[in-house]
Amino acid sequence: MGRKVRLSELALARSGDKGDISNIGLMAKDEKAYEIIRRQVTPQRVKEHFKDWVKGEVKIYEMPNILSLQIVMYQALGGGATRTLRFDQTGKAMGNALLFMEVEVD
């Protein structure tokens, strides 16, 4: 079993909102990091990480041109910016929250 590190050691993140959908662009710091996040950041793991803050499906798209993953989470903002009770109405910190997730490196 490999050493565990937080995603923040391998990648940067930016999140945004459209309605109740939160999306996180996860940008790997280099190609090796991209391979690790591509394999280990799965929809299931993302959903487990956010627990009941992400109620719907999670989809992950690959962007090899910029060594990034696009993570799209449905029903993820407590109803969307205008009606959520969360302090972070537009989920701008969802990306930061994801960076606390642990992955294995060799």
Next chain:
Amino acid sequence: MKKVKIAGCSAGWPDMMDPAIEVAEKSDAKYLAFDHLAELTMAILERQKAKRPDRGYIPDVIPLMKKLLPIWKEKRFKMISNAGGANPEQCAEEIIKLAKNLGIIGFRIGIITGDDLPIERVKELRAKGIKFRNLDTGEPDIDRVINDLVAAYVYIGADRIIEALDQGADLVIGGRISDNSLFVGPWMYEFGWKYEDAYWDRIGAAVCTAHLLECGTWSCGTCSNFWEEVPEPWHSGAPICEMGEDGNSIITKVEGSGGLVRADTLKEHLVYEVHDPENYIMPDGIGDTTAIKLEDIGPNKVRISKLGNKPRGKPRPSTLKFCLAYLDGYISEYIMIVPGPKAYDMAKRCEEFFYKRLEIVGLKPVETLVSFIGYNALFGPTAPPIDYSPNELGVRFAIKTRTLEEAREARLQATLSWYAAGVGTAFGAPSEREVLALWPTLIPREEVPTKLEMREVK
């Protein structure tokens, strides 16, 4: 090869004004594009207009134009803006008044309308059989909220912008023109691109590139992961993009301005609020954000070019994004700060107090959320267990109710919860507010006839 420069001069409302002024004064950008709107902004503007028919546009546009128009007189750049919000006609009227006062003659304004639909029209279309399925929740039709609707607006494309420029507009002003189209429009006009097969690759490139510019200084290092490296963000430059007829481009900023333009800062924006990266759906075309390459070619200079042979775009969709806002009860909030030692335990006790009080007064909110600022207000359930002793913690109560009275009562019980701690400083938080929930859906393009009116300051 013909090349055209557009600067991204606004990210939303409110925003810093000086980056736009700086671009106008110091750059040779031919176009200044201003995006002022976000999903919620339109609903707020609609409500303002309902109360006062002479409101409903972005008020900042007046002080902004006051500074820009005298520079325009010398330099004759073109401006494209969606500051009209819910009331482009009135917005244009105010700008014309201002221009007259400033002695600006011959200034031509193209006013685009037709993006906001009267609620009656929405009901007519529903009766005709259009269901307006909710894209967020999948709810098949709008019937549940049709009587609570307060605003309905369509994200329109660049068609009328192109027409206005063709008729010599110096300023094109509209309402819910898509952020993206404020840039794609002028490039399509300048290069003579049509909504036809021969152009989708280049329109797609423009769609992807516009996405990098539509949040103004954000792509020059504001709100960035690289914030520690960004020099002087308080006077950040706005992005200036020179695109060629082949759809490839170079992004820079005004020499001497703050901020940072690097492939990294642009990547951050390329992933921002895009879902399927190969299908970034905009009214003027579908962009493929995986088909472009970003390269640093100098300090604060990034080249964007086609990557391999993959087409950068596909035909524009037959439907447009349509957002309906409806009344959905009330939210009240309260924030107080509890001190250490044992701030966390104290906060937990206040939370318990609040829920017990709700029971005692017999209040059943639709939804509640108690979070501790300094611990889990941003991170929610992802916050790891607290293993340190914070100096202080903010306790935030948020309550959603059906009625205004319930919202007030719930907030009162929240304010009392510091009784549980004995000490703690309370401070003001937003009072009760009406909730405008959004219903994102699609509408066939042909149901949204837009209109262009040309006016000239004489």
